[in-house]
Amino acid sequence: MSAVKLRVEQIAKYYGPTKVLQDLDLSVQKGELLTLLGASGSGKTTLLQIISGLTEPTSGRLLIDGKDETHTPVHQRDIGVVFQNYALFPHLTIAENVAFPLRMRKLAGAEISRKVKAALEMVELGHAAQRFPRALSGGQQQRVALARCLVYQPEIILMDEPLGALDRQLRETMQMEIRRIHRESGATIIFVTHDQEEALALSDRICLMHEGRIVQIDTPQAIYDRPESAFVARFIGLSNIISGEIRDGRMVTKQGSFALPQATTYPASASLVIRPEHVQVLPAGAASLQGEICERIYAGSETRLVVRLADGERFIVRRSGLAVDNIGDRVSLDWDVRQSRLLTA
Numbered sequence: 001m002s003a004v005k006l007r008v009e010q011i012a013k014y015y016g017p018t019k020v021l022q023d024l025d026l027s028v029q030k031g032e033l034l035t036l037l038g039a040s041g042s043g044k045t046t047l048l049q050i051i052s053g054l055t056e057p058t059s060g061r062l063l064i065d066g067k068d069e070t071h072t073p074v075h076q077r078d079i080g081v082v083f084q085n086y087a088l089f090p091h092l093t094i095a096e097n098v099a100f101p102l103r104m105r106k107l108a109g110a111e112i113s114r115k116v117k118a119a120l121e122m123v124e125l126g127h128a129a130q131r132f133p134r135a136l137s138g139g140q141q142q143r144v145a146l147a148r149c150l151v152y153q154p155e156i157i158l159m160d161e162p163l164g165a166l167d168r169q170l171r172e173t174m175q176m177e178i179r180r181i182h183r184e185s186g187a188t189i190i191f192v193t194h195d196q197e198e199a200l201a202l203s204d205r206i207c208l209m210h211e212g213r214i215v216q217i218d219t220p221q222a223i224y225d226r227p228e229s230a231f232v233a234r235f236i237g238l239s240n241i242i243s244g245e246i247r248d249g250r251m252v253t254k255q256g257s258f259a260l261p262q263a264t265t266y267p268a269s270a271s272l273v274i275r276p277e278h279v280q281v282l283p284a285g286a287a288s289l290q291g292e293i294c295e296r297i298y299a300g301s302e303t304r305l306v307v308r309l310a311d312g313e314r315f316i317v318r319r320s321g322l323a324v325d326n327i328g329d330r331v332s333l334d335w336d337v338r339q340s341r342l343l344t345a
């Protein structure tokens with residue numbers, strides 16, 4: 001287990017009477033890429049600003065390497081920040097932009113040149129050192145901003161939605177670049193995003209936030225396969241959720257009676273989570289859950305079907321490749337109960 005690099009202890013933040021962070025506890029391991037994920041207003045950016053020193057908490061402590069840094073000024077923290085808008089100086093070359101934090105720290109010229117060259121090579125922009133920002137694409141400019149942060153080798157790097165302004169293809173390319181740079185630099189990175197696909201692709205662990213609280217922290221696979229609440233199941237990926245009463249080890253709902261995954265004890269009422277890729281489409285009458293296909297969306301590697309059940313509820317199904325099912329077809333739906341997730345209501 002890696003050493004704890006950063007620890008948040010009972011951090012709370014008020015803006016007037018409104019409590020926007022709810023007494024948070026969080027540990028970030030050295031060399032980890034942790035993503036703060038949540039919708040707008042969840043508190044993730046406020047937490048990032050407290051970590052960086054741009055905002056003071058109302059209560060609680062922030063420790064870095066075991067040292068209390070709660071009230072340390074922002075310029076005295078060994079933390080680098082990469083923003084969404086790049087914040088490059090347009091009148092400076094790429095090399096001069098990257099060198100800027102080193103010149104502020106009054107390093108010798110030879111050392112600055114060496115560090116700038118190494119940082120630009122890490123982001124694969126050594127050939128662009130003498131260009132100006134306007135001559136680069138959005139993705140290249142974002143890599144320059146990352147190089148400028150990496151060049152003075154901060155212990156912690158904070159990234160506040162750095163890919164939000166990029167188109168989808170470029171965003172996916174930059175995700176791979178950030179993973180590569182993280183692997184090569186060994187830096188501790190805290191990445192903020194509202195995009196759950198981005199969080200799944202990038203993270204060692206995901207910290208999902210909602211209304212100023214941490215609702216689950218886990219690896220991408222665990223948080224997807226084993227959500228701890230219906231909120232997490234809905235936020236991370238697509239989910240079908242059936243709720244009902246538990247009787248004789250089965251869930252009884254208005255749609256029918258369903259088998260449950262094995263458990264030591266069962267609550268009186270619960271929700272069953274079934275991911276769309278685990279749902280099987282069968283001929284009408286072959287299983288107890290019946291419906292009619294009302295939407296069919298082809299997305300290259302998969303086809304997404306939306307099935308309207310008898311009570312008007314909708315069930316989402318993912319089928320690999322081009323599905324033969326058509327809108328209006330009557331079908332039955334089934335799944336392997338071992339691939340479902342039981343949540344207390």
